[in-house]
Amino acid sequence: MDFRLSIFLEVFPLLLGGAWVTLYITVVSVAIGTAGGLVLGVMRVSRIALVRGVATAYTELIRGTPLLMQLIVLYYALPSVGINLPAVAAGITGLAANSAAYVGEIFRAGIQSVGRGQVEAARAGGLTHLQTMRYVILPQAFRLVLPPLTNEFVAMLKDSSLVSTLAIAELLRVGREVVAWKVNVFSPFAGVTLLYLAMTLPLTKLARTLERRIDPERRVAGQLT
Amino acid sequence: MRGARQVVAAVLAVVLVPLLLGTAEAAGIERVKKAGVLRVGSDITYPPFEFMEAGKPAGFDVEVAQEIAKALGVKLEYVNTAWDGIFAALKAGKFDMLLSGITITEERMKSFDLVFSEPYFESGQGVAVRVGDRRIRRQADLAGKVVGVQINTTGQAAAEKVKGVKEIKKYEQLPEAYLDLKARRLDAVVADYPVIVANAKEDGKFTPVRGLQIGEPERLGIPVRREEADLLAVVNKVVRDLKQSGRYAQMKQKWFGEK
Numbered sequence: 001m002d003f004r005l006s007i008f009l010e011v012f013p014l015l016l017g018g019a020w021v022t023l024y025i026t027v028v029s030v031a032i033g034t035a036g037g038l039v040l041g042v043m044r045v046s047r048i049a050l051v052r053g054v055a056t057a058y059t060e061l062i063r064g065t066p067l068l069m070q071l072i073v074l075y076y077a078l079p080s081v082g083i084n085l086p087a088v089a090a091g092i093t094g095l096a097a098n099s100a101a102y103v104g105e106i107f108r109a110g111i112q113s114v115g116r117g118q119v120e121a122a123r124a125g126g127l128t129h130l131q132t133m134r135y136v137i138l139p140q141a142f143r144l145v146l147p148p149l150t151n152e153f154v155a156m157l158k159d160s161s162l163v164s165t166l167a168i169a170e171l172l173r174v175g176r177e178v179v180a181w182k183v184n185v186f187s188p189f190a191g192v193t194l195l196y197l198a199m200t201l202p203l204t205k206l207a208r209t210l211e212r213r214i215d216p217e218r219r220v221a222g223q224l225t
Numbered sequence: 226m227r228g229a230r231q232v233v234a235a236v237l238a239v240v241l242v243p244l245l246l247g248t249a250e251a252a253g254i255e256r257v258k259k260a261g262v263l264r265v266g267s268d269i270t271y272p273p274f275e276f277m278e279a280g281k282p283a284g285f286d287v288e289v290a291q292e293i294a295k296a297l298g299v300k301l302e303y304v305n306t307a308w309d310g311i312f313a314a315l316k317a318g319k320f321d322m323l324l325s326g327i328t329i330t331e332e333r334m335k336s337f338d339l340v341f342s343e344p345y346f347e348s349g350q351g352v353a354v355r356v357g358d359r360r361i362r363r364q365a366d367l368a369g370k371v372v373g374v375q376i377n378t379t380g381q382a383a384a385e386k387v388k389g390v391k392e393i394k395k396y397e398q399l400p401e402a403y404l405d406l407k408a409r410r411l412d413a414v415v416a417d418y419p420v421i422v423a424n425a426k427e428d429g430k431f432t433p434v435r436g437l438q439i440g441e442p443e444r445l446g447i448p449v450r451r452e453e454a455d456l457l458a459v460v461n462k463v464v465r466d467l468k469q470s471g472r473y474a475q476m477k478q479k480w481f482g483e484k
Contacts, residue, residue, distance in 0.1 A: 002404060014280050076310050079317035087306075167268070167305045176398065177277040177305075180270035183400050183427040 007187035011178045018174030019195040026157045029092050033099025041107025062101035067162050070094045075166050091163035106148045110141035150207035154200050253453025257321055263294040263301050266320035268308040273423040273480040274326040285480040286324040292463045312337040322449045328379050329446040341446030342460040350383040350439040351418030353431045361413055370412035373402035383440035384415040419481045
C-alpha cells in the first residue's frame with residue numbers, strides 16, 4: 001500500500017470536481033435514455049412486425065456490443081462521415097444510446113406485466129391500442145419500473161467511468177491524472193472509490209424503498225391505483 | 226516513449242483513410258490564425274512532460290506548446306485526450322498538433338499520414354530499481370528478471386529486445402508498475418529515463434540505474450496532419466529559437482533537473 005493521508009486530503013477537492021462531472025453526465029444520459037427507452041419499450045410490444053423488428057435489432061445491437069467499442073466508434077470513427085463530436089457529446093451520446101436499450105427492456109417488462117384482462121377490457125370499452133397504452137398500461141407500468149430504473153441509474157453511474165477513455169474529466173479520469181501527478185496509486189483511488197460509493201449508496205437505498213412500496217404483499221389496497 | 230495500441234490503430238486507420246482522401250488542401254497556419262486558437266492534443270498523465278498539477282496542465286511540453294501558440298499569435302488550448310487513439314484523434318481533426326512525449330517513428334507517419342517536426346527532445350529508455358538493490362548495473366543483468374513497462378510504449382519495445390528477460394508485465398500507467406516494483410513483484414521497470422528520474426524524486430523508494438540506457442536513443446517530435454505540414458515551419462523555428470536563446474536549457478533544468 002502506498003496510501004498517504006496528506007495526498008488523499010490534498011487531491012480530494014479535485015476528485016469532487018470529477019464526481020460532479022460523473023453525476024452530470026449520468027443524469028443527462030439516463031434522462032435521454034429513459035425517454036428513448038420508453039419509445040423502444042412501446043415499440044417492442046407493437047403489433048406491427050416492422051416496428052417490433054427495428055426496436056429488437058437496436059436493442060440487440062447495443063446490448064450485444066461493448067460500450068467501450070461504441071464510444072470509440074462515436075468519437076474516433078464518426079469524423080470520417082463528417083460528424084465530429086466533442087468528447088463530452090460523444091460520451092453522453094454513447095451512454096444515452098446504451099441506456100435507452102436497457103431501459104427499453106425494463107419498460108417492455110413493465111408493460112407486459114400489466115394483466116391481459118385489463119387490455120382486453122380497455123379495447124372492449126372502445127379505446128384504441130395507443131389509448132390503451134397511454135391511459136391503462138403505462139400509468140401502471142411506470143410505477144412497476146421505478147425500482148429497476150433506479151438500479152439502471154446506479155449501473156450507468158458506474159459505467160460512465162468508461163468515458164474516461166475519451167479523456168473526459170469525470171471521476172475516474174481525474175483520479176488517473178492525480179495518480180500520474182503524485183506518482184501514487186492508492187491515495188487518489190481511495191477517494192475515487194469512496195465518491196462512487198457516496199453516489200450509489202443513497203440510490204440503492206431509494207431503489208429498495210421503491211421496491212417495498214410496490215410489493216403486493218405489503219401494499220395497502222388502493223395505493224397503486 | 227509511448228506507442229499506439231496496434232489493433233485499435235489499425236482499425237481506425239482503415240476507417241479514417243477515406244476521410245483523408247476527401248480532405249481539401251488547407252494551409253494549417255492560415256486556418257489556425259483564422260480560428261485564433263491553437264489546439265494541442267495531449268494525454269496529460271505523463272510527468273514531467275505533461276501532467277495535471279492541481280487541476281491545471283503543467284510540464285515541459287505545455288511550455289513548448291505555449292511558445293508555439295505565441296509564435297502563431299493565437300491562444301493555446303491544451304486539450305486532454307487519451308493516449309489510446311491519440312493519433313487517430315489528430316487525424317480526425319480534434320486538434321491541430323500533438324505534444325505528448327511522442328517518439329518519432331516511421332510507422333506512425335505512415336499509419337496516420339502525419340509528419341513530425343524536427344526533434345525537440347532527445348531521450349532514451351532507462352531502468353528503475355528499488356533503492357539499495359544493486360543487482361542490475363548493465364543491460365545484460367536484466368536476464369532472468371521480471372520487468373514492468375507501460376503498455377504500448379517504446380519502453381515496452383526496448384524491454385522486448387533485451388535477451389533473456391524472464392517476464393515483461395504491462396501496466397496502464399507507470400505508478401502501477403512502481404507499486405509492483407516496491408511490492409517485489411518486479412525486479413525493474415523500463416521507461417523513459419528522464420521520466421524515471423522525475424518519478425523517483427516524488428516517490429523516493431525506487432531509483433534510476435545511473436548511466437544505464439536500454440536500446441537506441443529516441444527523438445521526440447511534434448506531429449501535424451500531412452496536409453497541414455506548413456505548421457512545422459513555425460514549430461521548428463520555435464524549437465530552434467528556444468535552444469539558441471538558452472530558454473530550452475532553463476526549461477529542461479526546471480522540469481527534468483538537468484541541462
